[in-house]
Amino acid sequence: MNLIELRNLYRKTLNDFSVRESDYYLKILLKEYFNLDFTFINLNPDYILKGSQLNKLLEGLDKLKTNYPIDYLINKKIFLDNDFYVNEDVLIPRPETEELTNWILEDNKETKEKKRVIDIATGSGCIAITLSLNNKYFETIAVDISKKALEICEINQKRIFSEVTFLEYDIREEKVFSEKFDIIVSNPPYLTLNEASRIGKNVKFEPEIALFAPLEDPILYYKEIVKFSKLNLNKNGFIYFEINPIYIKEIKQMLAKNNLNDVNFKDDFEGKKRFVKITF
Missing domain, CATH: 3.40.50.150 (Vaccinia Virus protein VP39)
Structure with missing residues (x-):
């Protein structure tokens, strides 16, 4: 699965959230989990995620759809x-x-x-x-x-x-x-x-x-x-x-x-x- 496909899955699954919110959550997880920054994401929409990366992001998606706080997912709050x-x-x-x-x-x-x-x-x-x-x-x-x-x-x-x-x-x-x-x-x-x-x-x-x-x-x-x-x-x-x-x-x-x-x-x-x- 590439980044665009994953983005679309996040948007579809997180239907209680706005498109902007679901995109934001995905970008935060990509940055915090794998240090893939916003510029890389925007320039490489066809980037294929590794199996381990995809699994972690899908686990995060499962939690987010239950309204689990993203701060707990990434263990960080500014x-x-x-x-x-x-x-x-x-x-x-x-x-x-x-x-x-x-x-x-x-x-x-x-x-x-x-x-x-x-x-x-x-x-x-x-x-x-x-x-x-x-x-x-x-x-x-x-x-x-x-x-x-x-x-x-x-x-x-x-x-x-x-x-x-x-x-x-x-x-x-x-x-x-x-x-x-x-x-x-x-x-x-x-x-x-x-x-x-x-x-x-x-x-x-x-x-x-x-x-x-x-x-x-x-x-x-x-x-x-x-x-x-x-x-x-x-x-x-x-x-x-x-x-x-x-x-x-x-x-x-x-x-x-x-x-x-x-x-x-x-x-x-x-x-x-x-x-x-x-x-x-």
Whole structure:
């Protein structure tokens, strides 16, 4: 089978996607699997694929037609200019989380002294590693409940050459660190199973532990992080959250109940109130 024939097969099989999307997926797989770049593909439409190449691309096609994320197929997601390794053990980083990370970097671009930072529910480590890479004054720790996620963090740490300490920790358990933090950041699980039918079809392949909060208490993890901050955050420190806009009322009430009144909400690129910064 040559490239044109394979392209046509992708278009026919991926009929839930546009022609542009199916062509894009094929080009990405050819590049990531076999280093066949877009120029080669365009100049050599009659290129005959080897049997092993064809088999791998057909396997990829079978997964794509089930809405399997291409990021998992190629084990890569670009996050603020760095390639992060991802698989089904971690959430795929989103553009909104890039915005959250940029907010912290922008707020601290004039920093000239050490600041201790902790990323709670770190997943792939994308927030913690990016903060550490882009601000030499950040002393960064990242925690997650998932051993498998922490293994992915270590892979990314080695690939991207950052200096982050990764620890296994369940935020629902009380813990006092030996030295307090200046910044707490978290993109915790904030969807509920009631929302599962309204989110993307490919989300079903991502780890539920990273996606879903308890149905009976959708802001549980925010409450627990506020408790954690009372023990581990310096006075005048900051908490940065990515939040579910559906529960903004509940989050405001919870913060007020904890006498946290210096609060700044921020919209994401879609105009939804997705982030909050709290001065402690």
